[in-house]
Amino acid sequence: MTEWVTAILLLIGTTFMLLAAVGVLRMPDLFLRLQTATKAVTFGVVFTFLAVAVHFAELGVSFRALLIIAFFFLTSPVAAHRIARAAYFVGVRLWEESVVDELRGRYDPQTHNLESGKVPDSPSPAQQPPSKSPQQTEM
Amino acid sequence: MTPPAAGPLAVAIQLSWFFLTVALVLAFLRLIRGPSRPDRVVALDVIAVLVVGMIAVDAIAHRQPVILDAAIIISLVGFLGTVAFAYYVEKGGPH
Numbered sequence: 123m124t125e126w127v128t129a130i131l132l133l134i135g136t137t138f139m140l141l142a143a144v145g146v147l148r149m150p151d152l153f154l155r156l157q158t159a160t161k162a163v164t165f166g167v168v169f170t171f172l173a174v175a176v177h178f179a180e181l182g183v184s185f186r187a188l189l190i191i192a193f194f195f196l197t198s199p200v201a202a203h204r205i206a207r208a209a210y211f212v213g214v215r216l217w218e219e220s221v222v223d224e225l226r227g228r229y230d231p232q233t234h235n236l237e238s239g240k241v242p243d244s245p246s247p248a249q250q251p252p253s254k255s256p257q258q259t260e261m
Numbered sequence: 262m263t264p265p266a267a268g269p270l271a272v273a274i275q276l277s278w279f280f281l282t283v284a285l286v287l288a289f290l291r292l293i294r295g296p297s298r299p300d301r302v303v304a305l306d307v308i309a310v311l312v313v314g315m316i317a318v319d320a321i322a323h324r325q326p327v328i329l330d331a332a333i334i335i336s337l338v339g340f341l342g343t344v345a346f347a348y349y350v351e352k353g354g355p356h
Contacts, residue, residue, distance in 0.1 A: 129273035132321065136277040136284075139314050143284035146307050147291045152299055155291070159303050163310045170317045174329065177270075183326040190313070190333055197340040201306060204347035209299035211351055234351075 128177040135169030138162050151217035152209050160202040167194045270321075277318045285311050298353070302346040309339030 145158030171191050175184040211234055216223060229236045288311060292304035316332040319325070 125268060125270045128321065129269040132270075132273045132277050132318065136280040136314060136318070139311060140280040140284040140287075143287040143307060143311065146304060147287045152297060152303070155300065156303055159307045163307060167310060167314065170314050174317050174320060174326075177321050178324075178326050180326070183329065186326075186329045186333065187317075190329070190336060193333070193336055193340075194310075197336070201340055201343040201347070204344050205299050205302055205306075205350070208347040208351035209297070212299075212353070214297050214299055 124176060124179070128173045131169050131173035131176060135166045135171075135173060138166035138169065142166060151220070152214050153206060154217065156202050156206055156209075160198050164194050164198050167191065274318060274322045278315075281311055281315050281318065285315075298350050299347075302343060302350065305346070306339060306343045309335060309342070313339075 139162070142158055142162035145162060146155050149155040149158055168191050171187040175187040178184060178187075210225060211229075225236070285308065288304050288307045292301055292308065295301040295304055313332045313336050316328055316335070320328050320332075
């Protein structure tokens with residue numbers, strides 16, 4: 123019985139990790155790749171380490187597995203936010219079919235401070251070069 | 262200890278190795294291809310998490326719970342490396 127539960131949890135977790143890697147390869151845009159890499163990977167880690175906790179069923183081992191899960195819940199949004207913020211400020215372009223860029227014109231290009239209420243007329247760094255640059259994704 | 266020879270857990274472990282290996286290859290393709298530097302940072306982050314998942318599968322397969330400590334350390338180092346890379350990308354530029 124425990125064996126079945128472990129097997130099912132392990133398969134769910136590793137399947138979601140595989141789907142996350144497929145998304146990281148196939149998504150058209152850095153920000154879309156980033157949300158795949160954050161959400162699906164966290165889901166996969168949760169189920170994989172739940173499988174570890176169920177399989178060993180000892181206090182120390184299960185505590186370590188739950189500790190890793192809690193650690194991923196804490197750190198993966200922070201890391202994704204740091205990468206997305208840095209990428210937006212250095213001018214990584216959005217996907218050309220993206221419908222909204224809510225940060226456009228709302229931050230100071232020098233100090234990187236965000237403001238609300240400023241008129242969004244200045245172009246965002248993601249839209250500034252009208253010609254296709256080599257950093258544009260090819261997929 | 263040897264991995265379990267038969268039963269649902271043995272099948273699940275083999276499939277998990279296969280999935281994680283394919284996922285590593287795909288993330289490594291994005292690491293090679295990644296047009297901008299943040300793309301490579303994302304790919305490295307995913308690779309670190311996949312290695313943590315491989316450690317979990319190995320701990321189950323060989324009944325060795327001690328290597329979970331290595332999983333904790335690798336996840337910690339992966340997070341710190343991602344934040345540090347994000348800092349330098351913000352200072353440096355997209356390429």
